[in-house]
Amino acid sequence: MTWVNVVVQGLLLGGLYALFATGLSLMFGVMRLVNLAHGDLSIVAAFLALAIVDQVHVNPLWTLLVVVPLMGGVGYLLQRGLLNFTLRGGDPLPPVLVTFGLSIILQNLLLEVFSADSQGLDAGRLENASIRISDRLAVGWFPLLTLVTAVAVLVGLQLVLTRTRLGRSFRATSDDPEAASLVGLDPRHVFAMATAIALATVAVAGLFLGVRTTFTPSIGPTRLIFAFEAVIIGGLGSIWGTLAGGLVLGVAQTLGAQLSPGWGVLAGHLVFLAVLAFRPTGLLGREVPA
């Protein structure tokens, strides 16, 4: 029963990782841009929520109403004002350098503003309440809510991509930016909309992370790495792959940690490397590897 519990907790943790992976996957899918500041932006969202809670003393989940649109706006401006300029010419170097520089800037700005202290978002009773299934197995309401939210975000994104004008413009621009601009789409605007949606999901992920555990200005890169591993394990270009990748990573980490406390994160890395070695298209990937 202990092992069942470990796997269940891993699946729930995986929901959070899938949430983190969504935005990374979307930005790569639409414009082949890998945003190395992805994790740091989620921590920015968590600190924004913290700052709001400090002022108005509400349950941090209410701050989603402010932080999500705000980060979406930040995403739009970031793409139009900076990241679009790194995509000219198809050279892979500028996007990596600029987003890595951005990551360093954000970490150190957060450090100056909020100090290196560990912070947490207190969601009150929701945080510790759980559904007891048996003596050894309990499912926390909040981790369950995280997993449900991740599925909802992924399904919502899938619907946007397949059913809406915006989704069509994403797919068209992704296939061929020049042809898309010939039929009246502005790739700069389309890319900015994709980044806006990506950062909106990043904001949700950062907030749920902040409720689930403590955070500091320097943990962004680890979040980026987990998101990336979920994307690669699941397979590029597949919404359900992203969910599967997150779940596999979560289970690998909790199983590893159960074997020996120091091996949790390492076990996740090893599963990622195994996928890279033996199934580079990922579990559900359809395309050639990245």
Added chain:
Amino acid sequence: MTAAVVRVQRATLPSRIGLAVGLAAVLVLALGPLWALDSVLRTLISVFTLLALAQMWNLLAGYAGLVSIGQQAYVGLGAYGLLLFADTLGLPLVVAVLAAAVAGTLIAVPTALLAFRLRGGYFAIGTWVIAEVYRLVVTNVAQLGGGSGLTLRAASSFDRTTRLYLTYELALAVGVGTVAVTYLLLRRRLGLALTAIRDGEQSAQSLGVPVFRTKFVVYLVAAFGCSLAGAVIYLNLLRVQPEAAFSVNWTAFMIFIVVIGGVGTIEGPIIGTIVFFVLQETLSGYGAWYLVLLGAVAVVVTVAARRGLWGLVADRTGWSLFPVQRRLEERW
């Protein structure tokens, strides 16, 4: 009508002057223990080793398009290799430094085979993950001191001054060596292959350029250089901890230096290293703001002046201190 006689020319007047000045500077620096204070020598050890790291990152990213954020793996492996070969196996220090670099290169073989399955930005994070794997493995091995690390004991057989001079000369050799090796490699077929790959990977492949092998060789050379620099850095620092030795900050510094100096030029990392140290000495009191500034400079330079400080100089003057390109001169 006279037929044009075309001659392939590489050296130029500025490059000949540059080479002479450079060799003189290396000679003066090699005599450093005769004229410099110990504190100056210590600073120069950091300067030379960072130059080596930056030049290796430049070779990877600037010439082979391999944007690694995992070069800290080799700094850490070099450091732990030094401990293993010098303390556990009892090899002489200089031999241990070289053995550590060879060990780092051997570990780079499977690393490259895995990481090369990813491209562009995903290659960058992939190399970072692999560096994290090495850090976590070292942290979990009690014999390597776990999370709290180890101290190099072999160094205590030397007196302080001898060890400082030895480390200094090694650091200078590593710094100058990486510049020279990069230059010589780029003048050979490898340089032509890299240029062809940069201009179009698929067309290069179709013309028979061995794309995979070329990148693989560059990755191994960079792993060797970074492991070597890592070993020398920790021969100076003595205390090795996994958090510090495998810190992504090593790669962050390499990136700043190369971007500010000029990516894809041999001169760039040299200028970048000097600028980086001047900034560090002047601004280190500002703590995190200093890193915010470095990040902002890297972002602005990448977007607005992609070829860095040396690019600005070269565009205005046409100078090239390390002529790797072939110029055609017509003689009538």
